[in-house]
Amino acid sequence: MxxxxxxxxxxxxxxxxxxxxxxxxxxxxxxxxxxxxxxxxxxxxxxxxxxxxxxxxxxxxxxxxxxxxxxxxxxxxxxxxxxxxxxxxxxxxxxxxxxxxxxxxxxxxxxxxxxxxxxxxxxxxxxxxxxxxxxxxxxxxxxxxxxxxxxxxxxxPEVSDPIEVLLIKFAQNGLSAQDLVVLTAAHTIGTTACFFMTGRLYNFRGTRRPDPSISPPFLAALQGICPPGGNGNVRLAIDNGSGHFFDTHFFSNIRSGLAVLQSDAALYSHPATRPFVDFYADSPSSFAQDFAVAIVKLGRVRALTGPLGHVRRACSSLA
Ligand code: HEM
CATH class of the missing domain: 1.10.520.10 (Peroxidase; domain 1)
Structure with a gap:
């Protein structure tokens, strides 16, 4: 590591x-x-x-x-x-x-x-x-x-990536540990398909056991929605209980063992990221402000400007 x-x-x-x-x-x-x-x-x-x-x-x-x-x-x-x-x-x-x-x-x-x-x-x-x-x-x-x-x-970045790998993948794009936490909190809205949950629910890191960081009642609920051998395309909110609103509920969920994605739960497992989860859970205004800064920074990553690249006529075609 x-x-x-x-x-x-x-x-x-x-x-x-x-x-x-x-x-x-x-x-x-x-x-x-x-x-x-x-x-x-x-x-x-x-x-x-x-x-x-x-x-x-x-x-x-x-x-x-x-x-x-x-x-x-x-x-x-x-x-x-x-x-x-x-x-x-x-x-x-x-x-x-x-x-x-x-x-x-x-x-x-x-x-x-x-x-x-x-x-x-x-x-x-x-x-x-x-x-x-x-x-x-x-x-x-x-x-x-x-x-x-x-x-x-x-x-x-993959859901199954250890936090150290997520940190490196972000760092390779000039994004810090704080950026990783703030940007990943985009998961405050949206859903995931069950097939992204299989490893976490049934074979966490090859142990044939679920991720121990999931709170037991929540594990039962998740396994009910995504049963073994079930339809992998069934979708569930990533921010349990608040999947439609951009808020800090996502951070409270992580702290309480209610994270849905393995990579979200991982944010609370490392000293480089955990303090940011605690901080933003209690400070919605800082989250809103820092998210805006971080997403602008994301938008600069290796952007082609000036004479580089071109303007495509159709977005689906390289021509
Ligand atoms: C730490 C690395 C990340 C991993 C491993 C990850 C992984 C995932 C996965 C597996 C899903 C479910 C996709 C699906 O089933 O359709 C998802 C959804 C989503 N991700 Fe991430 N993500 C990461 C970071 C981010 C970041 C930085 C953003 C935005 C700034 C973001 C925005 C979203 C959104 C908004 C959704 C919901 C999509 C929908 O409802 O269709 N993710 N992510």
Whole structure:
């Protein structure tokens, strides 16, 4: 297991390496003044008919950024089917159709101007606001990448990753232990499929036993929803009891053995992350403020700007 000293060094080196690009708030003010309004209106319309699109779009932004930077590559479907979103950790990603709808409207209004990566970042911001989360300004000016490969996506954090591995995967993107806790609290909204729970409920780290950190009555409830050999696609709220609202209930659940995902429970098992769980559980205003800061930081991860990358005409195609 890596020591704290090694982790701190990785964090420092990574933050030096990924300092962010020349993104700016209001990048499209001159070139496509209605860009942010168009995205907001498409996302709001979709949310009103199906509120589950908000967590889906927030997750999409994370998965875009954490693999090869925020470059829209998570949206791509390549002819050989070997694109980034095929990796196991990306299972269940949704919301591409909403990004496609916003892109189609933007291509009509300002052809070739607004990148898919920016649409994803804006849609995530609007999704947070729609679920009562903090409002924040999104930097734009990202350009889309030329590559989308399932091989690169192996770096995506997995539910079964030990906390030390999660810390390293975030550090490799310039994100600190605090960022890991604050950003993962995006799980305050949304659902998971039972197949992500199987290891935790029935064979935790190869022990053939459940994760001992789950409170016993909650374990029985979870096993009832996700029985062995049952339908792995059944979905349950990740923030038990408060899955529709962006709040700090998520942290209280972790403290009480009521975390749903193994990787969420793991946040309370390590001295680098545990104090942040305790802190935010008791401080909703700090959480709202720090989440806004952290998600803007996530949106800078290896962003392509200036002459790098390009603006795709269709988000699902690398062309
Ligand atoms: C620590 C690393 C993380 C792991 C291992 C992880 C894993 C997962 C898993 C397994 C699901 C369930 C997916 C499904 O069944 O459809 C999920 C859902 C979700 N994740 Fe994460 N996640 C992590 C961090 C994050 C971060 C940093 C964000 C956003 C900033 C995020 C946002 C979400 C959202 C909003 C959902 C709900 C999606 C929905 O309802 O469709 N996650 N995550």
């Amino acid at each position: 890596p020591s704290l000293a090694i982790l701190s060094t990785v964090l420092l080196l990574s933050s030096l390496r990924y300092g962010g690009g020349q993104l700016q708030v209001g990048f499209y003010r001159g070139s496509c003044p209605r860009a942010e309004d168009v995205v907001r209106s498409v996302v709001t319309g979709a949310f009103l008919s199906d509120p589950s699109v908000a967590p889906a779009l927030l997750r999409l932004h994370f998965h875009d950024c954490i693999v090869d930077g925020c470059d829209g590559s998570i949206l791509v479907r390549t002819p050989d089917g070997q694109q980034e979103n095929r990796a196991f950790g990306h299972q269940g990603l949704r919301g591409h159709n909403i990004i496609d709808a916003a892109k189609a409207q933007l291509e009509f209004e300002c052809p070739g101007v607004v990148s898919c990566a920016d649409i994803v970042a804006l849609a995530a911001r609007d999704s947070v606001a729609l679920t009562n989360g903090p409002s924040y300004m999104v930097e734009t000016g990202r350009r889309d990448g030329f590559i989308s490969s399932v091989v690169d996506a192996l770096a995506v």
